[in-house]
Amino acid sequence: GQSVCSPLPVLGRDVTVPLVTGGEVTYAALDYAASAPALQRVWDDVAAYAPYYGSVHRGAGYLSQLSTDLFENSRAAVAEFLDCREGDQVVFTRSTTDSLNLLATALPAGCQVFVFETEHHASLLPWQDARVTYLDAPRTPGQAVEALERALADRDPYGPALVCVTGASNVTGELWPVRELAAAAHAHGARIVLDAAQLAPHHPVSVRDLDVDWVAFSGHKLYAPFGSGVLAGRADWLRDAAPYLAGGGASRKVARRADGGVDVEWHTTAARHEAGSPNVIGAYAIASACKALTEAGFDGLVARERHLIGTVRAGLAEVPEVRVLSLFGDEAPRVGVISFVVRGWNSSHFAAALSAEYGIGVRDGLFCAHPLVRTLLGGDPQDAGECGAPDGGTTSLNAIRVSFGAGTPDEHVDRFVRAVKELVRDGARWNYRTEDGRCVP
Numbered sequence: 001g002q003s004v005c006s007p008l009p010v011l012g013r014d015v016t017v018p019l020v021t022g023g024e025v026t027y028a029a030l031d032y033a034a035s036a037p038a039l040q041r042v043w044d045d046v047a048a049y050a051p052y053y054g055s056v057h058r059g060a061g062y063l064s065q066l067s068t069d070l071f072e073n074s075r076a077a078v079a080e081f082l083d084c085r086e087g088d089q090v091v092f093t094r095s096t097t098d099s100l101n102l103l104a105t106a107l108p109a110g111c112q113v114f115v116f117e118t119e120h121h122a123s124l125l126p127w128q129d130a131r132v133t134y135l136d137a138p139r140t141p142g143q144a145v146e147a148l149e150r151a152l153a154d155r156d157p158y159g160p161a162l163v164c165v166t167g168a169s170n171v172t173g174e175l176w177p178v179r180e181l182a183a184a185a186h187a188h189g190a191r192i193v194l195d196a197a198q199l200a201p202h203h204p205v206s207v208r209d210l211d212v213d214w215v216a217f218s219g220h221k222l223y224a225p226f227g228s229g230v231l232a233g234r235a236d237w238l239r240d241a242a243p244y245l246a247g248g249g250a251s252r253k254v255a256r257r258a259d260g261g262v263d264v265e266w267h268t269t270a271a272r273h274e275a276g277s278p279n280v281i282g283a284y285a286i287a288s289a290c291k292a293l294t295e296a297g298f299d300g301l302v303a304r305e306r307h308l309i310g311t312v313r314a315g316l317a318e319v320p321e322v323r324v325l326s327l328f329g330d331e332a333p334r335v336g337v338i339s340f341v342v343r344g345w346n347s348s349h350f351a352a353a354l355s356a357e358y359g360i361g362v363r364d365g366l367f368c369a370h371p372l373v374r375t376l377l378g379g380d381p382q383d384a385g386e387c388g389a390p391d392g393g394t395t396s397l398n399a400i401r402v403s404f405g406a407g408t409p410d411e412h413v414d415r416f417v418r419a420v421k422e423l424v425r426d427g428a429r430w431n432y433r434t435e436d437g438r439c440v441p
């Protein structure tokens, strides 16, 4: 097929890796859903700033002032990227996991939480201290909305409630009906947080249009792999909550009391939850990525990704042994995240073969979404299982995931499709010892 537009320049395009068959090949990074490569632009911005690095909010010196400005401007750039409302806060965290755990500590007393079993563990697990209702996997986006409405209709209408939902699945890549779920939540007096870890790298996310109360995402999946994440949205619950971390930067005034204790006045801004010296490079890198994606234009990025998705799905459809995992069906809109199993193959061995014989990096396992993958594979969602453990057999309860995005050239997905066809045709040519990452003939 015809390329819709050029891939954006990313790091790592020239990296070569050894093949088990001898020789070497350029690495095909097809695991964007775990971590995407850095945009060249992000790397350039970070490199240009690095000599000027200084402490944030802590120094009178020029470089400290500069770093403080860059850090605060990064917050503003993220707010703009997310189309935040007046008064929304942007808190810099370590990751999506960190962001959702932070929000979990900010729930009002008695808060009820509603979450689908299909969520990534980062969205599924932080709410254990609240009253959580887990909803079964829906089979259409409409069923998701209906199930949520039913659950919310049954709840205590006067107490606080939060819905947590993913924008795009890290397993199927399928888009969730976020706007409709947000409307349902609000109609029942509940709030909603969007896990945009897989959505934000692929589609514009507007807090205002989607009408979500909070959004969380990670820098390393948004082409900014410098250990930073974001929680953005309504200020009130965050302002009323105890600081996520206690320490300097979060406290405005600390004084000994007459009785010997300590009085603390905490900040009411995002700084309340950012104690300690913040990751200014990480925040700056996220802001740089936000600007680069906006400037490149999501229309072109989405069109190009649709072309890559088409290549992969059409290629896999030609292999009868391959089953692509899906909740919402073939026609559902999706991002470039595709999971599948191959009849006759252990998924871990298949992923090892893609790496060892073709230099293709994918992920295998249960993708930190155990209940969802087990449901998709027809296993028992109540069986905990080991994440990604190879079972040595051919009917393993794990899958293979290929994922890509803004920097992916056609050659990578073409090589992937060819590799799948050859491996299925020829069968295992090596003993794929995934435990220690080595292959032996």
Ligand code: PMP
Residues within 6 Å of the ligand: 033, 034, 095, 096, 097, 098, 120, 122, 123, 166, 168, 169, 170, 195, 197, 198, 218, 368
């Ligand atoms: N949510 C989703 C949908 C994800 O795909 C991931 C990462 N796989 C996370 C949350 C967690 O992100 P992080 O590991 O950066 O905290």
